[in-house]
Amino acid sequence: MSYQKFFNPEESYSRSELEALQLERLQATVKHCMNSPFYKERFRKAGLTPSDIRTLDDLKKIPFTTKQDLRDTYPFGLASVPLEQCARLHSSSGTTGNPTVILHTKKDLEEWANAVARCLWMVGCRPEDVFQNASGYGMFTGGLGFQYGAEKLGMLTVPAGAGNTLRQIKFFTDFGTTVVHAIPSYASRLYEVMCEKGVDPRRDTKLRTLIIGAEPHSEDTRKRIENMLGVKAYNSFGMSEMCGPGVAFECPEQNGMHIWEDYYIVEIVDPDTLEPVPDGEVGELVLTTLKREAMPLLRYRTRDLTRILPGECPCGRHHIRLDRMKGRSDDMIILKGVNIFPIQIETILMQFQELASDYLITLETLEDNDAMTVDVEMKDQFIDDYSKLQTLTREITRQLRDEILITPRVRLVPKNTLPKSEGKAVRVVDTRKKY
Amino acid sequence: MTVHQLSVFIENKSGALVRVLRLLKQENIQLIATTIADTVDYGIFRIICSQPEKAYNVLREAGVAVSLCEVLAVELDDRPGKAADAIELFAGEGISIAYLYSFLLNGKGVLIFRTDNAEKAAEIITSNGLNVIGEKDLSRLL
Numbered sequence: 001m002s003y004q005k006f007f008n009p010e011e012s013y014s015r016s017e018l019e020a021l022q023l024e025r026l027q028a029t030v031k032h033c034m035n036s037p038f039y040k041e042r043f044r045k046a047g048l049t050p051s052d053i054r055t056l057d058d059l060k061k062i063p064f065t066t067k068q069d070l071r072d073t074y075p076f077g078l079a080s081v082p083l084e085q086c087a088r089l090h091s092s093s094g095t096t097g098n099p100t101v102i103l104h105t106k107k108d109l110e111e112w113a114n115a116v117a118r119c120l121w122m123v124g125c126r127p128e129d130v131f132q133n134a135s136g137y138g139m140f141t142g143g144l145g146f147q148y149g150a151e152k153l154g155m156l157t158v159p160a161g162a163g164n165t166l167r168q169i170k171f172f173t174d175f176g177t178t179v180v181h182a183i184p185s186y187a188s189r190l191y192e193v194m195c196e197k198g199v200d201p202r203r204d205t206k207l208r209t210l211i212i213g214a215e216p217h218s219e220d221t222r223k224r225i226e227n228m229l230g231v232k233a234y235n236s237f238g239m240s241e242m243c244g245p246g247v248a249f250e251c252p253e254q255n256g257m258h259i260w261e262d263y264y265i266v267e268i269v270d271p272d273t274l275e276p277v278p279d280g281e282v283g284e285l286v287l288t289t290l291k292r293e294a295m296p297l298l299r300y301r302t303r304d305l306t307r308i309l310p311g312e313c314p315c316g317r318h319h320i321r322l323d324r325m326k327g328r329s330d331d332m333i334i335l336k337g338v339n340i341f342p343i344q345i346e347t348i349l350m351q352f353q354e355l356a357s358d359y360l361i362t363l364e365t366l367e368d369n370d371a372m373t374v375d376v377e378m379k380d381q382f383i384d385d386y387s388k389l390q391t392l393t394r395e396i397t398r399q400l401r402d403e404i405l406i407t408p409r410v411r412l413v414p415k416n417t418l419p420k421s422e423g424k425a426v427r428v429v430d431t432r433k434k435y
Numbered sequence: 436m437t438v439h440q441l442s443v444f445i446e447n448k449s450g451a452l453v454r455v456l457r458l459l460k461q462e463n464i465q466l467i468a469t470t471i472a473d474t475v476d477y478g479i480f481r482i483i484c485s486q487p488e489k490a491y492n493v494l495r496e497a498g499v500a501v502s503l504c505e506v507l508a509v510e511l512d513d514r515p516g517k518a519a520d521a522i523e524l525f526a527g528e529g530i531s532i533a534y535l536y537s538f539l540l541n542g543k544g545v546l547i548f549r550t551d552n553a554e555k556a557a558e559i560i561t562s563n564g565l566n567v568i569g570e571k572d573l574s575r576l577l
Contacts, residue, residue, distance in 0.1 A: 384442035414500035
């Protein structure tokens, strides 16, 4: 069966067509934002009105929106439509401070599914494929985001969820899965277990395409996973503030992720000066949504550091390409696709009487798996009782898991033994293989 | 009557144990008995020594996580079955032992243990004619 190359006509737009569409949608978005008390006030304070946005360059007049703004207006203060028009809500993990809440109308959900379907189509997914989503569902947007996108494309979609590796492998062989979405470390785990069970991915499965994202990984890691499983692996970028997956995606060239400029306006700024960086240099990614109804965001500071890859992509799409994410301009930790702030961990630890105030979060790659260890100092007087120490360790672990959705390894250490740098406590050490 | 025991939190890291021992050596403190259990991340190093209060202060001042507590010490004849007889008394009374270790000192066996009910344990020992020893007895035995 032969198919069209592009899922949507916008995919093949020229730069001038894209920019004309962007201006039209930006003006509509700004106007629509005035339905939100937050943006109405922001514009008033900045002495701006929607009619001041005449060109794409006028975007720079609009103040940035930050994660703190999302927290301050928790839960619904940034909505630009009445709540009864919303159809879904996604929230960040945790209870420390306010989580961030993203609202979607029915139309937003359709557009989100379309963007994900477009990404999947771009890397060769077709209705005859079987798509297995080995991603967490629930609030984690990688679950429902890919589910609806894959269904929209018309694939047979298996909402396998995260974990339960033996069952995942059984599904591969029984259902003839051809496309899998998983975080990179889990892809390695799948391969390990296949080897243990004598399943040869090339001989015993029809796996062809792997979607990996939500976890920093290097080009080497990608190549290794591709070789292990006999697949092509494509990097995916998204964040819950911009729906979730489907924001940017690699094309078959596997050289940078096209960010859909009919949905977003991209800026790369210096995180300190907030001025645009020269073309091709690394800075903080700032995004403006162009088609969102429930919660449009203007100049949202993503805190992700990346750069725009210069030059044209041979695939024929003119949507710009983002390089792999280079890190963060805040202290947020991304582990297994989950966003974690050290303050969440600190808040839990400080509730324990037995603990002193210093702790150290170590992120490392252990046997291809990214893991977190939390070392925490105990108070002077220490407990001479193994079972009490173990109970304490277990309780800390349990409470941390409830907060950050990941089970860290917790180690109790004596007071004044954690490293200090110039008197200031070191909070996070990241030795993961990446980029 | 009890004896003092030092409990030291030892990280599972090379050099952690030797650091504690060196500090005690510098103060000329003599070890009488020690025990350490292995867990993945840390150990509790328990010490019966000469001048336990001095040892405690030395370690504390050096920033070592240490606690000083009292444990029961029972002197037994160094003959087969003596430990069994002693422990049997606790079992009969429903007393649980948290930990126990033993050593020989001048031809006598000494059992050190911590139970969930120190008072009752001491009572059982004395009422059964066993010899509970204290700090002074230890230094006499040295």
